Structure formats: C-alpha cells, structure tokens
Amino acid sequence: xQFQNRKLYISVALAAVVLxxxxxxxxxxxxxxxxxxxxxxxxxxxxxxQLGDRSYHLSGMPMAVCSRCIGIYxxxxxxxxxxxxxxxINISLKWKIGWLIGLIILNLADVTxxxxxxxxxxxxxxxxxxxLLGLSVALLFNDEFFSN
Amino acid sequence: MDNEQTAPSYxxxxxxxxxxxxxxxxxxxxxxxxYVAGAEPSMTLMVVSGLxxxxxxxxxxxxxxIATRHYAKTxxxxxxxxxxxLIGLLTGAVAAIFATVISQLWMMIDPALMxxxxxxxxxxxxxxxxxxxxxxxxxxxxxxxxxxxxxxxxIALGVLIxxxxxxIVNAITGMIGAKIFASEE
Numbered sequence: 001x002q003f004q005n006r007k008l009y010i011s012v013a014l015a016a017v018v019l020x021x022x023x024x025x026x027x028x029x030x031x032x033x034x035x036x037x038x039x040x041x042x043x044x045x046x047x048x049x050q051l052g053d054r055s056y057h058l059s060g061m062p063m064a065v066c067s068r069c070i071g072i073y074x075x076x077x078x079x080x081x082x083x084x085x086x087x088x089i090n091i092s093l094k095w096k097i098g099w100l101i102g103l104i105i106l107n108l109a110d111v112t113x114x115x116x117x118x119x120x121x122x123x124x125x126x127x128x129x130x131x132l133l134g135l136s137v138a139l140l141f142n143d144e145f146f147s148n
Numbered sequence: 149m150d151n152e153q154t155a156p157s158y159x160x161x162x163x164x165x166x167x168x169x170x171x172x173x174x175x176x177x178x179x180x181x182x183y184v185a186g187a188e189p190s191m192t193l194m195v196v197s198g199l200x201x202x203x204x205x206x207x208x209x210x211x212x213x214i215a216t217r218h219y220a221k222t223x224x225x226x227x228x229x230x231x232x233x234l235i236g237l238l239t240g241a242v243a244a245i246f247a248t249v250i251s252q253l254w255m256m257i258d259p260a261l262m263x264x265x266x267x268x269x270x271x272x273x274x275x276x277x278x279x280x281x282x283x284x285x286x287x288x289x290x291x292x293x294x295x296x297x298x299x300x301x302x303i304a305l306g307v308l309i310x311x312x313x314x315x316i317v318n319a320i321t322g323m324i325g326a327k328i329f330a331s332e333e
Contacts, residue, residue: 005230008229008233011233012233012319012323015316015319015320016316016320018316019313019316019317022313038289038292039306039309040309041289041293042293042305042309043309043310043313044313046173046177046208046244046310046313046314047209047313047314047317052282052286076320093327097328100324137320137324140324140327141229141323144229
C-alpha cells in the first residue's frame with residue numbers, strides 16, 4: 001500500500017481529533033474544571049444551536065454541539081483515521097458525491113419534518129443521521145492518500 | 149494541467165466566501181435576536197430560536213465550498229485538495245473575524261437588543277415551567293456568555309476560538325470543494 005500526500009492526511013487527522021475533543025465540551029474534563037473551559041461553547045456557537053435538550057451530556061454538562069453535530073464530527077474523525085481501510089472500497093466520485101448530497105438532503109428533511117411536527121426525531125436518530133453524513137465526507141477522500 | 153507556477157491569487161475567493169458566511173450567520177443571528185427580543189415570550193419562541201439556528205449552521209460550514217468553487221470557476225483552473233484545505237482554512241478564519249465585527253458593530257448601533265434578547269429568553273424559560281435547577285444553570289450560562297461578550301478579552305478569545313473551529317471545518321469543506329469543482333477527474 002502506498003501512502004501519498006502524508007502531511008495533509010496527518011494534519012487533517014490531527015485537526016479532526018482536536019475538533020472532536022473540543023466538541024465533547026467542558027464536561028469531558030469533569031465538573032470541577034468545567035467552569036474554567038466554558039469558552040469551548042463559544043467555538044461552536046456559529047455552527048450549532050447547542051440546545052441542551054438536543055445534546056448528549058458529559059459529567060452533567062451538555063456537549064459543545066448537538067447530537068447530530070457530534071455524530072458528524074465523530075464519524076468524520078473515525079472515517080478519516082480508517083481511510084487506509086476505506087481506500088479498498090472502489091466507488092466512483094460521482095457516487096460518492098451522490099451519497100453526500102443525499103445525506104445532506106436527508107438531514108435537512110429530518111430537521112424540516114421535526115420542525116413542522118410531521119415526526120419527532122430523537123437524540124439517537126439525529127446522531128445516526130449525523131454519523132452517516134460525517135462518514136460520507138470522509139469517504140469522499142478514500143482514493144486520495146492510500147493506493148493498493 | 150499544472151497550475152503550480154502561475155496560480156492566481158485566491159484572496160478574492162477567500163474574502164467572498166468569508167463575507168458570505170459572516171453576513172449570513174451574523175445577519176440571521178441578528179434577525180433571530182430581534183425576533184426573540186420583540187416576540188411574546190412563549191414555547192414557540194423557544195422552538196423558533198432553536199430551529200432557526202440550524203440554518204445558520206449550514207452557512208457556517210459552506211464557506212470553504214463557496215471559496216473553492218469561486219476560485220476554480222473564476223480562473224477555470226484545477227487545484228489540489230491541499231490547496232482547497234488552505235483556502236477553506238483562511239475562509240473560516242477570516243469569516244470568524246468578519247462575524248465578530250458585524251455583531252459588535254450591531255451591538256453599538258442597538259445596545260438594547262442584547263438586553264431585551266436575554267430578558268425575553270429568561271422569561272420564556274420561566275413560562276414553560278423549566279425546573280428551577282435547570283433554569284438557574286441556564287441563567288448562569290447566559291450571564292457568563294453575556295459578560296464575556298462585553299469584555300475585550302472575551303471578544304478576542306471568542307474570535308480566536310471561532311477562527312480555529314471555523315478554520316478547521318471550512319478546511320474540510322474546502323477540500324470537498326476542491327474535490328468536486330477543481331478536480332481533474
């Protein structure tokens with residue numbers, strides 16, 4: 001297996017890990033330290049509604065992002081770290097873009113359906129849809145860094 | 149096609165992507181604050197404020213795609229996903245600065261907005277019968293956020309942390325943009 005464009009792969013891997021750890025919020029560090037790193041919420045205030053009842057909690061504190069977003073960040077990080085294995089999957093760019101667009105639409109439909117009371121989504125369904133979206137983003141790059 | 153030697157500047161595309169993100173996220177945020185500050189406190193208010201924000205999330209993410217698409221289409225060139233990541237990273241960082249400038253300017257134009265926004269949010273939480281402990285936590289969080297937003301150190305920290313997070317997510321969407329719009333495939 002050949003590994004090319006190493007600097008970019010490793011930089012994005014590190015960035016994805018940092019982003020995921022930040023997204024877990026101050027609760028990760030336990031209740032006693034949480035108040036000192038409350039600013040973690042500020043980092044995601046332009047990216048997520050951060051509603052407590054739509055987020056998972058750690059040490060009794062909501063994560064810095066909602067369940068859908070933690071699914072996106074977590075799955076992107078996992079997918080990126082698993083790219084050496086995902087590179088074995090042979091899918092055309094057209095299909096990968098199709099999957100990505102389809103999952104964006106599915107997530108938007110889920111938000112809209114919930115907004116108009118057509119259905120009620122849960123923490124788990126939002127996490128699942130976010131996870132699929134995050135994974136589809138990582139999968140888009142499965143032929144960029146590793147070749148068999 | 150090799151564009152390495154004669155690659156045109158991407159700064160116009162970065163600024164366009166960043167300004168789009170900042171105007172839409174900042175603009176929608178301000179509109180939402182006016183809505184919340186002016187509306188009758190109710191459950192609907194809480195729901196609307198919670199569900200309008202996901203729209204701004206999307207625009208916060210697409211800065212990298214907008215910038216890389218603009219760069220590729222304007223100069224009709226292809227470039228690597230590494231360059232897409234760089235363009236996205238810069239777009240996110242600049243967008244964080246623009247968004248802060250827009251919101252701070254608006255707070256100077258209408259200083260009562262923030263006051264009314266927080267008062268109405270707290271009143272709405274009381275109206276929907278939120279448990280007292282949860283209500284106290286929410287009020288503490290709001291007060292903390294508000295105090296931070298008014299201090300210079302808080303504003304600088306806010307810009308820095310927003311620039312890091314927006315920079316990383318837009319670097320990823322910049323790579324997506326490069327893959328879709330600037331790939332040789």
